[in-house]
Structures are given as C-alpha cells and as structure tokens.
Amino acid sequence: xxxxxxxxxxLAGGQGSRLHSLTxxxxxxxxxxxxxYRIIDFTxxxxxxxxxxxxxxxxxxxxxxxNTYIGIGSAWDLDRRNGGVTVLPPYTESTGVKWYTGTAxxxxxxxxxxxxxxxxxxLILSGDHIYKMDYSKMxxxxxxxxxxxxxxVVEVPWxxxxxxxxxxxNSELEILEFDEKPKNPKNNLASMGxxxxxxxxxxxxxxxxxxxxxxxxxxxxxxxxxxxxxxxxLIAYPFQGYWKDVGTVKSLWEANMDLLExxxxxxxxxxxxxxxxxxxxxxxxxLSVQAVVKxxxxxxxxxxxxxxxxxxxxxxxxxxxxxxxxxxxxLPDAVIGKNATVxxxxxxxxxxxxxxxxxxxxxxxxxxxxxTNEMIEQLRKDVTA
Amino acid sequence: MSRLLGVIDAAxxxxxxxxxxxxxxxxxxxxxxxxxxxxxxxxxxxxxGVESVAIFPRHQYxxxxxxxxxxxxxxxxxxxxxxxxxxxxxxxNENSNVGSFDRLEQHLxxxxxxxxxxxxxxxxxxxxxxxxxxxxxxxxxxxxxITEITTSSRSLEMYILKKSLLIELIQNRKNxxxxxxxxxxxxxxxxxxxxxxxxxxxxxxxxxxxxYFKHSMDLLDHSIWSQLFSTxxxxxxKVKDEPxxxxxxxxxxxxxxxxxxxxxxxxxxxxxxSRAVKIGNHSVxxxxxxxxxxxxxxxxxxxYVILDKDVRIQDGVTLKGTSDKPLVLRKxxxxxxxxxx
Numbered sequence: 001x002x003x004x005x006x007x008x009x010x011l012a013g014g015q016g017s018r019l020h021s022l023t024x025x026x027x028x029x030x031x032x033x034x035x036x037y038r039i040i041d042f043t044x045x046x047x048x049x050x051x052x053x054x055x056x057x058x059x060x061x062x063x064x065x066x067n068t069y070i071g072i073g074s075a076w077d078l079d080r081r082n083g084g085v086t087v088l089p090p091y092t093e094s095t096g097v098k099w100y101t102g103t104a105x106x107x108x109x110x111x112x113x114x115x116x117x118x119x120x121x122x123l124i125l126s127g128d129h130i131y132k133m134d135y136s137k138m139x140x141x142x143x144x145x146x147x148x149x150x151x152x153v154v155e156v157p158w159x160x161x162x163x164x165x166x167x168x169x170n171s172e173l174e175i176l177e178f179d180e181k182p183k184n185p186k187n188n189l190a191s192m193g194x195x196x197x198x199x200x201x202x203x204x205x206x207x208x209x210x211x212x213x214x215x216x217x218x219x220x221x222x223x224x225x226x227x228x229x230x231x232x233x234l235i236a237y238p239f240q241g242y243w244k245d246v247g248t249v250k251s252l253w254e255a256n257m258d259l260l261e262x263x264x265x266x267x268x269x270x271x272x273x274x275x276x277x278x279x280x281x282x283x284x285x286x287l288s289v290q291a292v293v294k295x296x297x298x299x300x301x302x303x304x305x306x307x308x309x310x311x312x313x314x315x316x317x318x319x320x321x322x323x324x325x326x327x328x329x330x331l332p333d334a335v336i337g338k339n340a341t342v343x344x345x346x347x348x349x350x351x352x353x354x355x356x357x358x359x360x361x362x363x364x365x366x367x368x369x370x371x372t373n374e375m376i377e378q379l380r381k382d383v384t385a
Numbered sequence: 386m387s388r389l390l391g392v393i394d395a396a397x398x399x400x401x402x403x404x405x406x407x408x409x410x411x412x413x414x415x416x417x418x419x420x421x422x423x424x425x426x427x428x429x430x431x432x433x434g435v436e437s438v439a440i441f442p443r444h445q446y447x448x449x450x451x452x453x454x455x456x457x458x459x460x461x462x463x464x465x466x467x468x469x470x471x472x473x474x475x476x477x478n479e480n481s482n483v484g485s486f487d488r489l490e491q492h493l494x495x496x497x498x499x500x501x502x503x504x505x506x507x508x509x510x511x512x513x514x515x516x517x518x519x520x521x522x523x524x525x526x527x528x529x530x531i532t533e534i535t536t537s538s539r540s541l542e543m544y545i546l547k548k549s550l551l552i553e554l555i556q557n558r559k560n561x562x563x564x565x566x567x568x569x570x571x572x573x574x575x576x577x578x579x580x581x582x583x584x585x586x587x588x589x590x591x592x593x594x595x596x597y598f599k600h601s602m603d604l605l606d607h608s609i610w611s612q613l614f615s616t617x618x619x620x621x622x623k624v625k626d627e628p629x630x631x632x633x634x635x636x637x638x639x640x641x642x643x644x645x646x647x648x649x650x651x652x653x654x655x656x657x658x659s660r661a662v663k664i665g666n667h668s669v670x671x672x673x674x675x676x677x678x679x680x681x682x683x684x685x686x687x688x689y690v691i692l693d694k695d696v697r698i699q700d701g702v703t704l705k706g707t708s709d710k711p712l713v714l715r716k717x718x719x720x721x722x723x724x725x726x
Contacts, residue, residue, distance in 0.1 A: 036628065269648065287640070293632045295633065296631075297628070297630070297631055298629055
C-alpha cells in the first residue's frame, strides 16, 4: 500500500443520549442538520476540502443508518482506489468480541488499519460537531512547531468554560495542563476533540495506555495526560470561526437557527468550501399561491401551502394550507396538517402533525419541544375530549 | 433482465429551440429547475429496468457529456451493459427525424453485439413518465413490427421494435429509401405492421420556445407535478451539492417552483427558479423561467422572460415579454439599465 502522509480517524460511535428520541435509532453523527445535511457531513467535507483522502470512520452505537449513509464515500469524493473512506466497527477476535471502551481504545483496536498506510501523522476527529476547518493548515502548524501532538482549541465564554475540556497553555500556546470540566477554569481555550499525532509516538503511547488497568482509554482523560507526564511537546492550535457541539435538543435547534441570521457564522453558500452530503434527488420545492415563506431555509421536494417563518425545512416536507411554523426545524418527509401551528420545536423525520393541532412551549418558557408520536397522540385526545 | 435496449437519438435538431441550444445540444437544455431534457427519457428507461442505454449525440455534445458522465447518477455505471455514448464518425447528410439509419449504421456492431432482443428508440426532448414495460407488453400483444408511443394520438417520438428488424431496416435502407425509424412509422406504403401505444398521463414534446414556456408553467399545476415526479418513479439527474434555498425577511414567493442553492430577497410569482439563483431586494419576477446561477439585481421587474444560465440582470432593469412571445436571454447575457439623459 502506498504510504500516506496523514490519515484521519473519525470517531462516530457517539450515542448522543441527550438528543433523546432523535438518537433512538441512529448514532449522533447521523442526526440531520441544516435542511439537508447530517452532522457527520461537516467533518467528512472538511477532510475532502483539506485534501485528506483516507478516513477511517469508527462506529459502534446504532451503526445501520450511518453505514448506509456513508456507503463507499462517493458523496464526499472519498471513493478512492488507495484510501478513501473505511467504516471500522468493533469486531470479534479469537479471544472474544471487543467493544470500543474509550476513544483511545477505538484507535488502539484499529492499529492494523493505520499500519496499512503507515502514515506520518494521524488526525483524530469527532463526528459530533458543526464547523468548517482546513485540517491541512493545522497539519502545517503541527509540523512547523515540531509538536508531538497538536490539539485544536476554540475560545469559549469564561462563564461556560467549566462545561468543556480546558487546555492551560503558556504564551507560546504550549499545553501545560489539561483540565476536564474544571470548576474554576484557569483558561478559556476548550479542546475541540481534534488532535494531530505523529503516528510513531501515538502508537507507542496507545500500547502503554492499553496495559494500564486504571485507564479509561480516553484521549482527553488518559492519552493527553500521559503525553504531558512524559514531557512531550503538546501545542494548542487556535481555531477561529463557527464551532458548535450539537449535543442537546436545544443546541441542535440553536445551531439550525444560527443559519438563519443575516450573516451566519457558518456559510453554507461558499462554493470554495462546499458541504457535501448524500443528495436525496428530489424535485425542486413548490410554494403555492397561499404560501408565505420568510427568513427560512427550505430544501428540495417540499410542498408548501402554509406560512413558514424563521424555520429550517428538510427535503420532502409537506406544509398544508393554513399551517403556521415559527422557529421550527422540520426533518425530512414530515407533514404539517391544515391549520396546525408549530413554534420553537424540532419535528423528527416522517412525523405527521394532524390538522388543527398546536404545538408550542408555554408563554415565557425558553424550552424547545422535541415532538414525538406520543405527544401527538395526547394532543389529539385533548382536542377530541 | 430487461429485454429492452434503450437508444436515445440526441442528434435530431429542433429549429424552434435555437435560442436555448446555441451552445448545447437540445438533449441538455435545462428544464424544471434542476433537470435537463434527457433526464426524463433516461429515468424512464432506468425506472423500467432497462440496463443498457446508447446515446447518439450530434456535434456540440460537450454539455451533454459533462451532464451524463459515466452514467453514475442514473445507476448506469455498470460492468455489464450500462451507458454507451456514440458520437458520429461523420454527420449524416440528411437532417432526419428520430432514428436516422445513417447515424445508427455507424455503430451497427453495437446492436449486433447487444443481448437484448427489443429496442426502444426515443428522442431526447419528450417530457413524460412512462412505464416502458407496459409499452413493450402492448407491442407483443398487438404483434406489431413497430409500436409508436403516442398521447392523444400525437407521436411522442418513441418507437419499439425487434432488434433484428432494426438491423434489417438499416441494412436495406439503400433499397427501401427509408431514412429513419420515424420515416418508416409515418410512410403508408410498406408491409410492416405499425401500431400505437397510448400513454394516458402527462406528456410534452419540447419542439419550440412556445412549448418550452407553456410546459414549464404546466409544472406549477400540482396534478402535473405529481405525475412527473412521483416518488416511485423518480427523475434522476446530475447532482449538485447546493445548500437549501434561503428566503429573506422581505421575500414573497408564490405559485413557484424553486430549486436548491437559491438566495431570494424579492418577489417571485408563477415562475420556475433553478439552482443557485439570486434575486435581489425589491425585484419582481413574474411568469419567468430563471436558469442555473442567473443573478437578478435589486429593483428589477421581469415578466415573461426566459433567462438562460449565468444571465446577469443589473439593478433597476425592467424586461417584459408576453405569454405568446416570452423574451429569451441567452446564456451569459448581461442586461444593464438604459442610461437616460
């Protein structure tokens, strides 16, 4: 196999339990976002746009949708003769089935995959975040700084710093300390879960970590502290731009709403950094004579007869006459019935909102409703009662 | 395995569509916001299980080749069968209609080699959703030599015949003086049995700007839209990775079909808007067809205008055609406001 300079390993096994019913049947990276994408599209497109053509995708939780979605990677131009995308699920060995017990363990178990390409550098990514980033610049930075590991960091507001893994650095951006969710943060540079390692070093320390019975085999909690203990050179790579962890219903909703701003932090219309996705191949959207659509993103295949304000509508959605949406995110193939009203809500794929039903948070509440079939059943009973 | 071999004659020229086919073949004229004419017949073939499709283009086939590529978007990038592209070795002299024998003869070995025993030969500019298996079944039941697919007795320029008969017609053309399949189907004096298969759904033959405009507007009728784009018989096309379309706070869009990647600020009514189109603030676009990547500035007023790809309308321009004679702006055209003194 031809040697590769840099191979990406994309951790996509996350359950995303705080997304509730959105992740009952799919892993978090497969959750729909932005009117036509899935979360993982951003990381995969970043790889392609950064010239990284070899990507291992590590799956574990509910992989069916994700596996089918990724396929042979052609949507992201990752169907390559040498390299391309490879889905790496946990596997059985003669000694038994080995689940991925931590992020570092997932890489450890796929050393064979990396050995095939014998790369100089390994880029560790997470499939949970929405952002656009040129990894080739980070790699140049890593090489210029002669680092053993480079960790991408983003400035977060000080009052939120205790929710993140914080990198304490000196003025040269050398990492001195890693604080996982510190009560009294000393810095506001949060780890984005993006690491570049020299493969020879990473291999060595994965072996060390693997035999440590105290370890949870996690990059943030175990590997980075181990590198620091061994006085390795760890450098922070400051990232500027839009970056969002969409781990909760609220943050997923907010990230969708962010796209509707006048000059959104995340520009989906930039032809020089396209976000690729598997195209649903549906006809153009139709807006009827009664339709009113403002401040919204609407995808192919929608049929709109109602009113849509400040909302994100995925492909194949039907919005019937008299229906009204405000600050809603409607996932593929949902139907909003006649005269139904939906506000500040996420409507999952394929859900049918019956005619005349109203779904909105209580006055003054900043809650975001994740609509479920049970909820609709209840509302329907209330209406008929 | 399908018994039908699909043949698309993308070489017939259509005089009435000249404004839209100056730089491209008729087969690749954009239609319905994100498609090209040829997508409809290609998708009909694929949806009917046809596994081998031959395309015969004439000169200026670059845009067509760029669109079709390996056939991947139609699932026709196959090891066995799949998509075949047969540019002419030389342009036949006579300007014939569908199924020119002089043209097909140049690739006769392909027909001889193909394992399918029936051939469907079609033009590239008929827009319809047709189950070709039903047409083949009808051909077999009626025991025709040639079956012509029609709608309300009008020819859709699609013909089914046995492969062996096609080869025979091609080889005997000097004696018979028949120049094409459609020639055989329309000439009365011969012993071949010609029958018809009536397609009852929507069908449009795009042979003039008038027809192009009228049938584009047909798409705004939901019953026609759903016939052409049913979910179990999708129309495939070359995919572009455009984001969803963005509507601003000022946008007012009614009775229109809008493709992805658009940024809409102005008013759009009764129009077809293709991929990645920009429409500026306070502009009015009514009864128009706007093709891919065209940009309309601010304070413009357009009615009954067909804007080909990459057309730019500068701020403040007013352009009006009529329903009988829509104005056509050619690809890449720029329109500025007339300077008044």
